[in-house]
Amino acid sequence: MEIFRTPRIMKETSRRLLTRGRTIGFVPTMGALHDGHLYLVKRARSENDIVVASIFINPAQFGPNEDFVKYPRDFDSDMTKLETAGVDVLFYPEVSAVYPAGFSTYIEVRGLSEKLCGVVRPGHFMGVATVVCKFFQMVLPTRAYFGQKDFQQSRVIEQMVRDLNMSVDCLRCSTIRESDGVAMSSRNRYLAPAEREAARVIYRTLQAAARLVEGGMDVQSVKAQIMDMLSAEPLITDIQYAGIYDPETLDERVAAGRSNLLAAAVKIGSTRLIDNLVLEL
Amino acid sequence: MEIFRTPRIMKETSRRLLTRGRTIGFVPTMGALHDGHLYLVKRARSENDIVVASIFINPAQFGPNEDFVKYPRDFDSDMTKLETAGVDVLFYPEVSAVYPAGFSTYIEVRGLSEKLCGVVRPGHFMGVATVVCKFFQMVLPTRAYFGQKDFQQSRVIEQMVRDLNMSVDCLRCSTIRESDGVAMSSRNRYLAPAEREAARVIYRTLQAAARLVEGGMDVQSVKAQIMDMLSAEPLITDIQYAGIYDPETLDERVAAGRSNLLAAAVKIGSTRLIDNLVLEL
Numbered sequence: 205m206e207i208f209r210t211p212r213i214m215k216e217t218s219r220r221l222l223t224r225g226r227t228i229g230f231v232p233t234m235g236a237l238h239d240g241h242l243y244l245v246k247r248a249r250s251e252n253d254i255v256v257a258s259i260f261i262n263p264a265q266f267g268p269n270e271d272f273v274k275y276p277r278d279f280d281s282d283m284t285k286l287e288t289a290g291v292d293v294l295f296y297p298e299v300s301a302v303y304p305a306g307f308s309t310y311i312e313v314r315g316l317s318e319k320l321c322g323v324v325r326p327g328h329f330m331g332v333a334t335v336v337c338k339f340f341q342m343v344l345p346t347r348a349y350f351g352q353k354d355f356q357q358s359r360v361i362e363q364m365v366r367d368l369n370m371s372v373d374c375l376r377c378s379t380i381r382e383s384d385g386v387a388m389s390s391r392n393r394y395l396a397p398a399e400r401e402a403a404r405v406i407y408r409t410l411q412a413a414a415r416l417v418e419g420g421m422d423v424q425s426v427k428a429q430i431m432d433m434l435s436a437e438p439l440i441t442d443i444q445y446a447g448i449y450d451p452e453t454l455d456e457r458v459a460a461g462r463s464n465l466l467a468a469a470v471k472i473g474s475t476r477l478i479d480n481l482v483l484e485l
Numbered sequence: 486m487e488i489f490r491t492p493r494i495m496k497e498t499s500r501r502l503l504t505r506g507r508t509i510g511f512v513p514t515m516g517a518l519h520d521g522h523l524y525l526v527k528r529a530r531s532e533n534d535i536v537v538a539s540i541f542i543n544p545a546q547f548g549p550n551e552d553f554v555k556y557p558r559d560f561d562s563d564m565t566k567l568e569t570a571g572v573d574v575l576f577y578p579e580v581s582a583v584y585p586a587g588f589s590t591y592i593e594v595r596g597l598s599e600k601l602c603g604v605v606r607p608g609h610f611m612g613v614a615t616v617v618c619k620f621f622q623m624v625l626p627t628r629a630y631f632g633q634k635d636f637q638q639s640r641v642i643e644q645m646v647r648d649l650n651m652s653v654d655c656l657r658c659s660t661i662r663e664s665d666g667v668a669m670s671s672r673n674r675y676l677a678p679a680e681r682e683a684a685r686v687i688y689r690t691l692q693a694a695a696r697l698v699e700g701g702m703d704v705q706s707v708k709a710q711i712m713d714m715l716s717a718e719p720l721i722t723d724i725q726y727a728g729i730y731d732p733e734t735l736d737e738r739v740a741a742g743r744s745n746l747l748a749a750a751v752k753i754g755s756t757r758l759i760d761n762l763v764l765e766l
Contacts, residue, residue, distance in 0.1 A: 211650055219652070223506060308596050309614070309648035314589040333590075334649075341650040367590035368615075369492055369622040371500070 205287040207294045211302070211342050214295050218256075218344040226253040230345030230372075232336060235259040236276035236390035237285050240380040244349040245289040247377055256343050257286050258295040260302065264310075265331030276390055295343065302338065310334050313360045313367070319454040320356050321469060321478065324444050329360045336361050337368070345372045353379040353387045355465060355480045356454060379479070381407065387479045394475040402439035402472055406479045409433040410466045413448070414483045417464060423448045423457050434470060442471040451482055460485060486568040488575045492583070492623050495576050499537075499625040507534040511626030511653075513617060516540040517557035517671035518566050521661040525630040526570040528658055537624050538567050539576040541583065545591075546612030557671055576624065583619065591615050594641045594648070600735040601637050602750060602759065605725050610641045617642050618649070626653050634660040634668045636746060636761045637735060660760070662688065668760045675756040683720035683753055687760045690714040691747045694729070695764045698741050704729045715751060723752040732763055741766060 208214045221228060229248030233241050248255045259282055266272035279296070286294055310330050316322075317329035340348065350358040358376045365374055380388045385407040386400070395403060409430055416426045427447045434443050446468035448457045457464060467480035489495045502509060510529030514522050529536045540563055547553035560577070567575055591611050597603075598610035621629065631639040639657045646655055661669045666688040667681070676684060690711055697707045708728045715724050727749035729738045738745060748761035 215650065215652060223504060225504060306644075307648050309592060309594045309645050311649075312591050312593060314591065316589065338648075338650045341652070363587075364590050367588050367619075368592075369496065369619045371496060371622070 205283075205291055205294055207283070207296055209296055209298065209301070211297060214256075214293075214297075214342045215344070217293065218342070221254055222344055227346040228252060228344060229255045230339070230343045230348045231255070231257040231291075232339055232348065232350075233257060233259055233282075234261045234275065234390065235282045236278055236393070237282045238380075238388040238390065238392075240351050240353065240388040242285060242289050243380050244351060244377055245286065245291060247375065248347065248349050249290045252347060254292050255290060256293045256295055256345065257291045258297075258339055258343070260295075260297060260299075260335070260339075262302075262331060262335040263299060264303070264334055265328050267325055267327065270325070271391075271394075276393055295339075302335070311337050311364060311368075313363050316356070316360050316363055316454055320445055320449070320467065322356070324469070329357070332357055333360055333364050337364065337370075340365075340370060340372055347373045347375055349375050349377055351379060352376050352482070353389065353479065355451070355467060355482075359451075359454060379481075385411075387477075389477065391475055391477065395472065399439055399472045399475065402437050403477055405434060405437040405440070406468055406470060406477060407481075409446075410468060410479060410481050413466050414481060417448065417460050417466075417483055418485070423460055430466075430468070434468065439472050440470050441473060444469040444471070444476070446470070486564075486572055486575055488564070488577055490577055490579065490582070492578060495537075495574075495578075495623045496625075498574065499623070502535055503625055508627040509533060509535045509537055509625060511620070511624045511629045512536070512538040512572075513620055513629065513631075514538060514540055514563075515542045515556065515671065516563045517559055517674070518563045519661075519669040519671065519673075521632050521634065521669040523566060523570050524661050525632060525658055526567065526572060528656065529628065529630050530571045533628060535573050536571060537574045537576055537626065538572045539578075539620055539624070541576075541578060541580075541616070541620075543583075543612060543616040544580060545584070545615055546609050548606055548608065551606070552672075552675075557674055576620075583616070592618050592645060592649075594644050597637070597641050597644055597735055601726055601730070601748065603637070605750070610638070613638055614641055614645050618645065618651075621646075621651060621653055628654045628656055630656050630658055632660060633657050633763070634670065634760065636732070636748060636763075640732075640735060660762075666692075668758075670758065672756055672758065676753065680720055680753045680756065683718050684758055686715060686718040686721070687749055687751060687758060688762075690727075691749060691760060691762050694747050695762060698729065698745060698747075698764060699766070704738050704741055711747075711749070715749065720753050721751045722754060725750040725752070725757070727751070 229252030311333040451465040510533030592614040732746040
């Protein structure tokens, strides 16, 4: 596995590979890798000639009071995992190489960015869209792989790719869960044991809600049930959103549709957790 | 000369050309072509294997009270000029193909976009940056050619290309002028004969100002001279800006630097004209 640290060498390599007709699968990450990330790498490995993974904790997508500084960093372990998973190139640039002095260009995906997580994280998806666009220009992927757990992120990126006529094929891959159903997340390591136990209520609630929707309950009543179930967990200190949404527009549904996004964002202690499932009727 | 009307065929063609190692020179235009545009095509022709020109009047860069509807359209004549100049591909998409329903992604180059023309044309450079990014993704140019007359536009695009790690080389080409010094512009056709005569004062003023700066006059006094000269022309109904700027940041200079942008934007009747020159000391 090669480790590239500058945009220049990454771009030159990708251009050379494309000129030779190679397909490039790309898995962008912020490191602190878990099996969800490695599942993306596995998909990329099976569908492309070359696999590029990146590790970059993107300051532009963290708010001033968010966890940029304390976000887990574990480069040696991540590197071993990626090499074992068959990654060809690890792109690991410095912040100053990605955002040099004078940097001033931002990409805004209006509408989608302002809903759900965008309400409590203003500017977050602008930071995501901007850095993903930059990495796409550097890595020149044929296909890029994103986890469904960050559903809104994948929608924002798909919309950007479509609107800006980018050639990359964005693939949204299943959320990988712990054996008790909790969605894998680098932020799970922030949880104390009792908080980790309490986190189980999120997916349990989404599954119960899916059954209620399937049973024909109206979405307003299902939403009330969701709120009740989440509120019953004393370690949940904030329910930022929870309900049933249109997976395309991310608007809250007034009635169940053919495809329904059941999603929630809560705080357990000071840790913010999100999860979702898509229910096809 | 091929004429492509859909993003899909444009992209497929460009990808195929790049895979074969061909260089692509790109001249984006809004049509109503004059010798300034054709000079860009000539440069592109001499420096690349393939020359792509586009004609697209971009609604996103016009304000609500600007001249989108009356902007001159002359496709047949433009087509002949481009074919004669040796263009290989004319890309001429419909507005609905460039901005399909649900389009919602915009690129903002902060700082540079808000100065000079950005003051009276809020959102203009966001529209320019967005459409140029889109066309770059479709045409995949090795080199792209822009006229110096739209100096700020070329700065915004250069900054976007740098910040978003795009691979295209942007070239700023000399302003082409009529024999009396007036910068060629598609908007010159709006001018009545007396207004066209009055338009000569703009470049004459910039040249005179350049001589004063070269002679060592301080920039505040030069600016006063510029304003006096422009104000002396009765058909100038508005001086939107005029002065001496840093060509990199577009900030107004407090003292002459090594490289100096002398620029002005005025209205003659209802027609808005801009011009500039760069003075190296």
